[in-house]
Amino acid sequence: MNCEKQLAMLKRIQEMEFVAVELNLYLDTHPCDEDAINDYNCAVDALCKLKKEYEEEYGPLMNFGFSYSDKPWQWIESPWPWEM
Amino acid sequence: MRVSCPDVKFAKMVITQYGGPDGELSASLRYLNQRYSMPFNKAKALLTDIGTEELAHMEMIAALVYKLIQGADCEDFKAAGWEGQYVQHDHGLFWTDANGVPWTAKYIAALGDPITDLTEDMAAEQKARTTYEHLIECTDDPCVKDTLRFLWEREVVHFQRFGEMLNEVNEYMGKCHIWNGHKFEKK
Numbered sequence: 148m149n150c151e152k153q154l155a156m157l158k159r160i161q162e163m164e165f166v167a168v169e170l171n172l173y174l175d176t177h178p179c180d181e182d183a184i185n186d187y188n189c190a191v192d193a194l195c196k197l198k199k200e201y202e203e204e205y206g207p208l209m210n211f212g213f214s215y216s217d218k219p220w221q222w223i224e225s226p227w228p229w230e231m
Numbered sequence: 232m233r234v235s236c237p238d239v240k241f242a243k244m245v246i247t248q249y250g251g252p253d254g255e256l257s258a259s260l261r262y263l264n265q266r267y268s269m270p271f272n273k274a275k276a277l278l279t280d281i282g283t284e285e286l287a288h289m290e291m292i293a294a295l296v297y298k299l300i301q302g303a304d305c306e307d308f309k310a311a312g313w314e315g316q317y318v319q320h321d322h323g324l325f326w327t328d329a330n331g332v333p334w335t336a337k338y339i340a341a342l343g344d345p346i347t348d349l350t351e352d353m354a355a356e357q358k359a360r361t362t363y364e365h366l367i368e369c370t371d372d373p374c375v376k377d378t379l380r381f382l383w384e385r386e387v388v389h390f391q392r393f394g395e396m397l398n399e400v401n402e403y404m405g406k407c408h409i410w411n412g413h414k415f416e417k418k
Binding site: 167169171172173175176177209230 | 273276277280284294309351388389392396399
């Protein structure tokens with residue numbers, strides 16, 4: 148299993164998720180900052196792209212209806228955050 | 232989440248950020264519970280979002296403790312002075328502080344007054360920050376230090392955001408409410 152590439156892709160997703168979380172909290176208290184909203188929307192675009200690439204190669208990042216699964220059920224094969 | 236090598240002694244210390252008074256479980260439950268009685272949406276959103284982030288931090292601490300005790304046997308736990316953990320939970324995680332005191336809802340306040348609750352949240356962030364500073368001092372593992380520094384920094388950011396929200400709530404209460412001698416009432 149090519150773990151290194153998978154971990155590198157997950158790391159990029161985590162980095163972009165961090166950008167989104169940080170901007171999200173900032174916008175909660177600065178909702179009129181348009182530059183920050185543009186940055187947030189860029190992070191959303193980047194995240195969608197990264198997640199799509201990851202999921203096509205390694206299976207679902209989320210369950211409960213947020214991601215498709217191949218057969219057999221892929222969710223139980225995913226590396227979970229507490230195992231990385 | 233990475234550790235250079237297992238360290239049961241440090242696991243015994245860092246468990247306080249899992250189930251201690253100023254740990255991540257306390258933080259997430261405190262905010263996710265207090266959000267209901269916030270006076271406007273912005274404040275509800277902030278508590279929801281920080282509470283959710285704290286749940287993720289709780290997972291990080293759980294993973295950290297689990298990795299710090301990986302491969303440890305009875306003798307390793309005894310050498311670390313954490314044999315009580317081995318006897319009762321083995322490698323299972325449990326919600327305690329660094330002294331083995333189990334988690335309790337007493338760690339959480341909810342007064343229903345948004346100024347009081349946000350002030351408590353700011354204090355909680357500072358207490359968590361200090362605890363992370365003590366923990367960073369207690370380990371030599373650069374990987375563990377990295378993780379703890381990340382979590383330390385998040386407490387600083389949360390304190391900042393809560394402070395901004397407290398100012399807004401103060402302003403709102405002053406504008407739309409009148410002090411009638413023992414409580415705020417709508418103007």
